[in-house]
Amino acid sequence: MALFVNRPRILDTTLRDGEQTPGVSLKPEDKLSIATLLSDIGVDVIEVGSAAASDGERESLRLISDTGLKAEICTFVRGVKLDIDYAADYGADSVHLVIPVSDLHIEKKLRKDREYVTKMAWDSVEYAKDRGLIVELSGEDASRADPEYLLNLYAGGVERGADRLCFCDTVGVLTPERAAELLPQYCIAPLSIHCHNDLGMGLATTLAGLKAGATCAHVTVNGLGERAGNTPLEDLVMSLEVLYGLDTGINTEEIYHLSTLVSRLTRVPLPTNKSIVGEMAFTHESGIHAHGILRDSATYEPISPELVGRKRRILLGKHSGSASVEAALSEMGYIIEPRQLQEIVARVKKLGDDGKRVTDSDLHAIAEAVLDISCTPVIRMKQYTTVSGNSVMPTASVTLFVNGDEITQASTGAGPVDAVIMALRKAVQDVGDITLEEYHVDAIYGGTDALVDVTVTLRKDGELITSRGARTDIVMASVEAMISGMNRLLRKRDEDRG
Ligand SMILES: CC(=O)SCCNC(=O)CCNC(=O)[C@H](O)C(C)(C)COP(=O)(O)OP(=O)(O)OC[C@H]1O[C@@H](n2cnc3c(N)ncnc32)[C@H](O)[C@@H]1OP(=O)(O)O
Numbered sequence: 001m002a003l004f005v006n007r008p009r010i011l012d013t014t015l016r017d018g019e020q021t022p023g024v025s026l027k028p029e030d031k032l033s034i035a036t037l038l039s040d041i042g043v044d045v046i047e048v049g050s051a052a053a054s055d056g057e058r059e060s061l062r063l064i065s066d067t068g069l070k071a072e073i074c075t076f077v078r079g080v081k082l083d084i085d086y087a088a089d090y091g092a093d094s095v096h097l098v099i100p101v102s103d104l105h106i107e108k109k110l111r112k113d114r115e116y117v118t119k120m121a122w123d124s125v126e127y128a129k130d131r132g133l134i135v136e137l138s139g140e141d142a143s144r145a146d147p148e149y150l151l152n153l154y155a156g157g158v159e160r161g162a163d164r165l166c167f168c169d170t171v172g173v174l175t176p177e178r179a180a181e182l183l184p185q186y187c188i189a190p191l192s193i194h195c196h197n198d199l200g201m202g203l204a205t206t207l208a209g210l211k212a213g214a215t216c217a218h219v220t221v222n223g224l225g226e227r228a229g230n231t232p233l234e235d236l237v238m239s240l241e242v243l244y245g246l247d248t249g250i251n252t253e254e255i256y257h258l259s260t261l262v263s264r265l266t267r268v269p270l271p272t273n274k275s276i277v278g279e280m281a282f283t284h285e286s287g288i289h290a291h292g293i294l295r296d297s298a299t300y301e302p303i304s305p306e307l308v309g310r311k312r313r314i315l316l317g318k319h320s321g322s323a324s325v326e327a328a329l330s331e332m333g334y335i336i337e338p339r340q341l342q343e344i345v346a347r348v349k350k351l352g353d354d355g356k357r358v359t360d361s362d363l364h365a366i367a368e369a370v371l372d373i374s375c376t377p378v379i380r381m382k383q384y385t386t387v388s389g390n391s392v393m394p395t396a397s398v399t400l401f402v403n404g405d406e407i408t409q410a411s412t413g414a415g416p417v418d419a420v421i422m423a424l425r426k427a428v429q430d431v432g433d434i435t436l437e438e439y440h441v442d443a444i445y446g447g448t449d450a451l452v453d454v455t456v457t458l459r460k461d462g463e464l465i466t467s468r469g470a471r472t473d474i475v476m477a478s479v480e481a482m483i484s485g486m487n488r489l490l491r492k493r494d495e496d497r498g
């Protein structure tokens with residue numbers, strides 16, 4: 001039985017509440033890139049910021065409004081004429097008119113009374129309608145407000161022309177049960193629900209709100225937002241689609257693209273275990289899981305990664321079993337006997353026990369040792385030099401033997417590691433276009449002379465591999481990881497050619 005009657009609308013507030021994540025600040029062109037993708041994937045309304053906040057915010061609103069996106073363009077306003085004027089003058093279609101409605105907010109924050117706030121709300125609705133705006137009249141801290149007072153404020157707002165209402169669980173204290181109790185009385189106009197994740201209840205309460213009659217959910221990409229953030233777009237959309245069988249109208253295959261764009265532009269990294277979009281959401285290491293996945297991915301994946309624009313990965317480590325190690329070896333082109341496989345699995349587990357991430361290069365090296373294959377590396381390092389300091393541009397030079405030819409290259413970079421990696425890539429560019437997809441340094445414990453563990457993910461012709469370098473010198477560890485990975489990728493090409 002379907003739990004929701006209609007397709008819920010989605011209002012994305014990544015560019016407003018999401019940008020209120022402390023430390024996040026987006027330039028107008030960044031906001032436009034995100035808004036364009038949000039509109040393209042099918043979001044109904046985009047709250048692009050708070051026009052009153054700054055000149056840059058108004059510039060963003062103008063830029064996005066003038067682009068003519070399919071989605072409705074909304075901006076946050078207080079019950080203040082100036083805010084509403086900004087919204088109208090800078091091209092918004094609609095306003096998210098936010099009015100504090102709990103006594104706590106009215107008395108302590110605004111230092112006003114209920115009558116003052118009611119009048120402010122109603123006058124603002126009338127003014128915004130006069131300025132030609134669609135109005136979503138929103139109760140801030142609605143979950144802690146007196147329900148009777150709130151209903152009266154909403155009803156008067158609707159009488160004065162408010163097109164929609166919104167119920168904000170501003171500090172994330174609403175439970176799904178309370179949402180089910182409270183919300184039906186407010187369905188006197190299309191109702192939105194706006195939830196925060198302070199206690200991790202955002203998604204559950206948003207779903208309960210939709211079930212209780214709300215017709216629109218406020219969400220943010222990656223769950224960004226004040227404090228612990230808002231209900232994540234990706235979680236809500238995939239829950240509605242997969243668990244409740246609803247067509248949200250969102251192109252789910254673009255979700256990962258959207259998530260990584262937002263993470264990159266906001267500089268808020270994704271937690272590795274974040275549902276749907278975290279690095280590990282479709283990555284498996286445990287032997288029992290990998291064995292199951294290899295037979296039927298549904299055994300340990302509730303949705304297929306392709307549905308959200310991702311790919312499955314199987315990592316090796318101390319929890320691996322023979323099925324996943326054999327699959328990884330076979331992908332690398334090794335044909336092995338059962339006894340050799342047992343030995344390789346044992347060595348993989350030993351690396352894991354030593355606290356190491358097991359990379360493709362590690363597996364390759366183990367396989368070569370166990371199978372006793374001697375392999376001539378394509379690249380050998382002759383020397384590298386880096387220069388850095390407070391008054392010089394970080395610079396690196398490298399000399400490599402590439403297929404026996406001596407090649408020297410130099411590069412500047414953001415720091416010595418960046419410079420040496422650029423120089424290495426330049427030195428091998430004639431034999432392969434290798435890009436660095438990820439660079440990771442494991443936490444260093446101990447003193448400044450402790451071992452540094454660098455892992456790189458490299459790509460060539462669509463193939464991704466990981467490799468590691470571990471030295472006390474971070475530049476040397478980086479060079480080691482790069483050379484090992486580049487050799488693996490270039491050797492693979494030579495092997496493929498026969
Ligand atoms: C739950 C939420 O997410 S609410 C949205 C939060 N977003 C923002 O704050 C957007 C960014 N904010 C800003 O740039 C600034 O705070 C501005 C431009 C809006 C206001 O700046 P200032 O005028 O310097 O005021 P300041 O930030 O110190 O205080 C907020 C003022 O707005 C008033 N106010 C707060 N909410 C509302 C509201 N919904 N309607 C009307 N007035 C409000 C406060 O009472 C206070 O005014 P007061 O000093 O006269 O009492």
Ligand SMILES: CC(=O)C(=O)O
Pocket residue numbers: 017098138139140141168169170171194196
């Ligand atoms: C308006 C808003 O973002 C809130 O009340 O949480």
